[in-house]
Amino acid sequence: MSGGPLAGVRVIDLTSIVVGPICTRTLADQGADVIKVEAPGGDLLRFMAQGSRTPGMSGKFINFNRNKRSACLDLKHPEGMAAMRRLLATADVFVSNVRPVALERLGLDHASLTAANPRLIHCGILAFGSDGRYANRPAYDPVIQSLSGVAATFERAVGEPRFVPMVMTDHISGLIAAQSIGFALFRRASTGKGEAIEVPMFENMASFVMSEHMGAATFEPPVGPTGDNRLLSPDYRPLATKDGYITVGPNTDAQAFAFFEAIGQPELRHDPRFCSAAMRTANARAYFSVRAEGLAQRTTDEWLEILGKRDVPAARYNSLEDLMIDPHLQDAGFFTLEEHPSEGRLRRTRTPNRFSGGMREDALHAPRLGEHTREVLRGAGYGEAELDRLVAAGAILEPAAQPEVAA
Template sequence: MEATKTAEQGPLAGVRVVDLSTVVVGPACTLALADHGAEVIKVEAPDGDLMRQLGGGARHRGMTGKFMNFNRNKRSVCIDLKTEGGRAVLRRLLESADVFITNMRASALDKLGLDWESLRAVNPRLIHCLVLAFGRKGRYAGRPAYDTVIQSVSGVAGAFEASSGEPRFVPFVMTDHITGQIAAQAIGFALYRRTRTGVGESIEVPMFETMAAFVMREHMGNLTFDPPIGPVGDARILNADNRPVPTKDGYIAISPNTDAQAFAFFDAIGRPELKTDPRFCSVAARTANSLDYYSLRASALRDRTSAEWLEILERIDVPAMRYNTLESLLDDPHLEDAGFVSRVDHPSEGAIRQIGLPNAFSGGNRPETRPAPRLGEDTVAVLRECGFGQDEIDAALRDGIVHGVEREERQ
């Protein structure tokens, strides 16, 4: 797979990332890096990233839709790290890399000689990023986890219980997404510091601590003070009525927070007297009486359709938007206007739809993207670019140390 305009246009052009991560949390991080121009070399085992099989339906083995959504703009190199030859190949790739990221357990990295201390000896400019389930200073260090495990222990599911009386998981892998983005951010910070110091560094991004910070920044509130001045949790957000508001024919979301917005909303629902009601006459009053305020909002919109309310609320400048289902979201007219979804031809999967890059640089231009690679599609090209001779490549392929795309096509 040849380089494309993505690498030429992105702000991370020229940054080489060796990505030894799987499933979502690591690939979410490297997707952000790849989408912004970094060359991401995705190192996969002979069976491939688990998401090639775990990600739902596929036209061909190993090319699920979910895998393709998290792995576009990357290059796939298939290496058997169970062999000493495979480990040697990876270490040679890392000699010229700018960033190494993995969500492998720290103990396994140490055994493979891929820990920070070992790698900095051969590449002192390397940014070494380890995404962990739990930070290494705590008693949970070394335990395995997936997204739902972290949602449970970090208080995400507990926030649902505080709101609705029943602990639940957010129905997408939110902790993986957030931790992946934090890891990408940390890598960007480290790359910036390297421009001043000339040396790399080690980064650890623990999922549990990351999500605990997100939850408690939102809900610590009264517990910020010592002693606490009230119960834990933001009552507005935990209110059971903090959800899409029912209308005559569906739902909308509405959020009149400022006095001007709230007072305009009271006029719109035919309750102008609420502007002087001591429960609702100020931001502080509505916050203190959020249960009543949200209950009012939940019952006030049933006499008109969603379209009617959205037109009214837009006219009076009250924040409100349509309610989208999973099916309707991709057809949202704003996303259509923004070109959020594009249709491209994948070399093996045929016509597919790709989600666009939400942020833009330089006046709204977005880099072009290339679809996710087949397993081992770029093995030979990447090894050649990293200084391997053809005889070495042929021997590695013959001995099963590395695999090219031909192996995948035979299966």
């Protein structure tokens, strides 16, 4: 393994679905040796997302689990748990999105593990923080979107509560968890000690939403209602042109006044509703309406040329299919093709962020369930005869011994 700022860091990954795998993929992409520990049934995401060539290898699982090794251990089996503890003794970081009560029952809580490995950093990604009454409740992304106000922003904007059509709270919380682990590794470099990190999805998303929308309620007593009326305007969206859609973002005075000239209404710079950023914010609905009416008069390409000459931020609207052929992403080599040993030719996204000090050079394919069980346990000191015995006892699984699972 080579390259990347986290080269030499070993992560034991007891996570599933999206929020945890996003965290550990971020660490893996930066060079960490991530060992994904899966139960005999495997991560549910292997089977629940549409699109696969073979059972247990869905497209979404492949995207969220690159650069990892999979060890399949039955933690309900005493020897499977013993193998887990031996792996944890070699680890720098342990990441889980298992509820704390279940971790304590397994003896995998931080207090139980730190005696054997005082340098271990344990990051627990939770639905809810341990201080509140929702602690230990189960939740997935839509539950958090509903509770945290994400769905409510749609009701304010378009008249009905909706979910963002991607697991946004999982992505954001997973990235925050990866960031928090980086902070803890930095502190450990000076103290020599590990620590427990708690990353609650609900609180993180409530912070995310209310940092944006607390607005006038920041003050006590409030000086106005909650909500950023620009972002909650029905016209805060891609706007129709003669032949498609475009998005514009003229926020500064120079940009707004250049936009007014572009749509043939230069006099609007003197309109008291639009003459400053503060007034355009206060009158966001009217300002967005002017933008929508003006943009309907020309084609997308015409507007991109006109607005580009005036240095007004603007971009065409990309469908998901358009995104896959976006010229900038093609220039950057964002989508790459690889040969997977069991799944054949695959498309993957490149790690977007670059480090001048070096990047991970190897690109491990998303693993089959238990693909690296023997490999990682050999690294923890197991011999071949002992591994054979564990396989026979059902404490560990290898790919050839997996039960067949319907897609």
